[in-house]
Amino acid sequence: xxxxxxxxxxxxxxCPRCGKxxxxxxxxxxxxxxxxxxxxxxxxxxxxxxxxxxxLGPRYYTYVKKxxxxxxxxxxxxxxxxxxxxRASSYLSELAVALKRQVQAGTLPARKALELANxxxxxxxxxxxxxxxAEEKAKEEEAKAMAGGExx
Numbered sequence: 001x002x003x004x005x006x007x008x009x010x011x012x013x014x015c016p017r018c019g020k021x022x023x024x025x026x027x028x029x030x031x032x033x034x035x036x037x038x039x040x041x042x043x044x045x046x047x048x049x050x051x052x053x054x055x056l057g058p059r060y061y062t063y064v065k066k067x068x069x070x071x072x073x074x075x076x077x078x079x080x081x082x083x084x085x086x087r088a089s090s091y092l093s094e095l096a097v098a099l100k101r102q103v104q105a106g107t108l109p110a111r112k113a114l115e116l117a118n119x120x121x122x123x124x125x126x127x128x129x130x131x132x133x134a135e136e137k138a139k140e141e142e143a144k145a146m147a148g149g150e151x152x
Contacts, residue, residue, distance in 0.1 A: 015040065016081040017054035025082070026053070033058050036079040056082065071098045092123075 013022040015038045023041035027034040036056040044050055057077030064075045073094045076087050099116060102108040108116075 013082055015054050016078045017056065022082065023051075025056075025079070036077060038082065070102070071095055072101075073098065 015022050020040050022038045024039040026037045026039055035058050038054040038056055040052045042050045056079040059077055059079055061075040073091055080087055
């Protein structure tokens with residue numbers, strides 16, 4: 001379970017663990033599970049190649065899900081980030097669906113509902129800041145990509 005080049009992905013992928021470019025992805029089977037690693041290729045001063053690895057975890061954490069059944073969230077490994085699926089937004093979306101279900105069923109305790117409402121209000125306060133950041137970061141990334149394309 002290994003890849004080569006850029007791991008079968010188009011474009012350069014950045015490791016969610018260390019921030020370095022990913023050369024490939026390797027999956028190692030342990031029993032019935034596959035655990036993923038980002039492979040980094042480094043050229044040493046003497047010209048030799050050294051590979052380093054960052055653990056990305058399994059695709060899904062099944063044991064963790066068992067301890068959080070009331071939220072019905074699929075906890076994911078960092079491999080999902082590398083493949084372009086942001087875990088945080090997925091978790092928030094899945095949590096919203098689970099909370100709505102609990103409210104409609106009348107199973108969410110009052111204290112928990114109030115604490116969650118306060119946390120959601122704090123998150124909602126970040127929405128504008130996150131949008132502005134995303135716009136600025138996208139321009140920065142586009143400029144960087146254009147500069148990189150001119151050098152080739």
